[in-house]
Amino acid sequence: MAEVRLREVVKTYGPVVAVDNVSLTVNDGEFVALVGPSGCGKTTTLNIVAGLIDISGGEIHIGDRQVNDLDPKDRDLAMVFQNYALYPNKTIYKNLAFPLKMRKLPNSEIDEKVRAAAKLLDISHLLERRPRELSGGQQQRVALGRALVRDPRAFLMDEPLSNLDAKLRVQMRAELKRFHQDLNATVIYVTHDQLEAVTMADRMAVMSGGVLQQYDAPEKVFANPVNTFVAGFVGSPAMNLVPVTINQSATGAAVVGKDGWRYELSPENVRKAAKSSDGTLVMGFRHSTLKLHHESRPNTVEGRIYTAEPTGDITFAHVQLGSDIIVASVTPDVHLRADDVVWIEFDPNRVHLFDGKTQQALTV
């Protein structure tokens, strides 16, 4: 296993910049998730590491080698594809043996390694079948087996779980995480599902528009998103983001919604708000940090229930705050009906403030 380093990597297609100056280091044995919406450049970045796409600028290092101009076959990586990319005309045994055969290992050694990998993944009984005779979960295991049969320097995974049904996905998620821990493998994992990234990765790299937005441990990205994009992307339901303006007063400052509602900021948040470049802010707060009251309290904001979604152990209340709709979570014993008037209490320590113009998080 080895470290993978990208330095100022750029990929352009004509005028389109698919990957814009991305620098990130994946430590030896680390599980890193590249996450972002479709078209954000995450798969392109992965293919760049694999060598399937030539870069327009920058440097890629795997271990102590610079691999910019190396063919995929010489980079000594293994990849698991979204559609598994099993060779349909070969048996499972031959699928697993293919990477070893390409490296001209003796047959006895190939046999030994194929059977060991098959045993590890519990697919020994499938070796003589062909890919199309296997279920999705089994194909997934074979794809994983073909990757780990060779002991590569790093594993690249391109949305490997997205073709599985929901139940199997949860199961395979746990297995993949376990597999990473057991092998102490370097893994770069591409997904559009932030939940997969949060649950599996040591660090997650959030991308948008070809730009690396934030690269940190999932809990840190969750707690301190650097801009409104990351804030809205990580976490489910997404963080509520409401555009507001600052209203300075003698005692401190308040934010005012465009429909006139008003919320007094804590002293720390006042200092953050003072850094705004043009006096406008985006206020962000997660559903779990809100409290809903049936009566008015100091420094609460009036809202109206739009709809309530009970999910069993938690109820999501969609609340109309002026013309915006925000989501708050309450315990299932709280009964809410549409058009009930509620008072929203914010947790001042967990309110996020972003610059209205640059959309960047404001810090003290």
Next chain:
Amino acid sequence: MTAISEVSRPRRKRADGWRWAGRIILFLMIIYTAAPMVWMFLTSLKSGFAAMQFPPQWWPKEPTLEHYAKLLDPSESIGADFIRYFGNSVFVSVTTTLAAVAVAVPAAYAFSRFNFPGRTFLFFSVLLRNMFPAVIFLVPLFILMRLLGLVNTHASLILTYLTFGLPLAIWLLRGFYDNIPIQLEQAARIDGATRFQAFLLVVMPLSAPGIIATAIYSFIGAWNEYIYAYTFLSRHDQMTLPVGLQRFFAENTTDWPGLMAASFMMSVPVVVMFLVLQRYFVRALTEGAVKH
């Protein structure tokens, strides 16, 4: 219950009626296509006199293989000619087929996988030849071949047949390559294959049905072609079978049984090829149709 069976019974009967109508149509089509072949074969077994009798001998009274023996006997002039024509046809058709596959496979692969300037334009211009009837190109191609000094060579025919066969071959194969996920090649390349190995070991086997279909199409086209072979070749020792069969037509008499024997032997390679390769043909059609 009764209402349901009363409703469904006439419908089922009608479905049976349609099925029988279909069978009858298929049966008529088989007769339509097979009868000339059968008559050709029966005639080839008759003597020259028996072949011309009226009313016709439906079944040869004294079947003989003498015409086949004559055609395959190199010591007789007609046998020597026939064998030479047959050899010429095999050479021209096989070379055309190999060249068509050798050109169409990389061309179709490139059209499918690579993005290069003018790709769409080139791809559609490949079809240009097929927008006109083949005869239109007879004279221009003859002039071209004369300029190239290729008149009376097999190369002139091979080049011409390629221009007919390649457009369809490229289009057909491109469809095959488009259906093979690019991730298969990427996986192979990451697994340690060069780009060419990935093509050879992973893509080629998957496109085999398409390649076989292309090859059959090119082969039959070249094997049966008459008008260009008649125009481009004037030397006897170069002629292909369709042109060479004319030898059996003389000014006053025509050796019908001999002609039929030669025609029958000419159709043998095509029939054999179809019988051997038809399962690949069928697989090519069904494999693409079923989603897994």
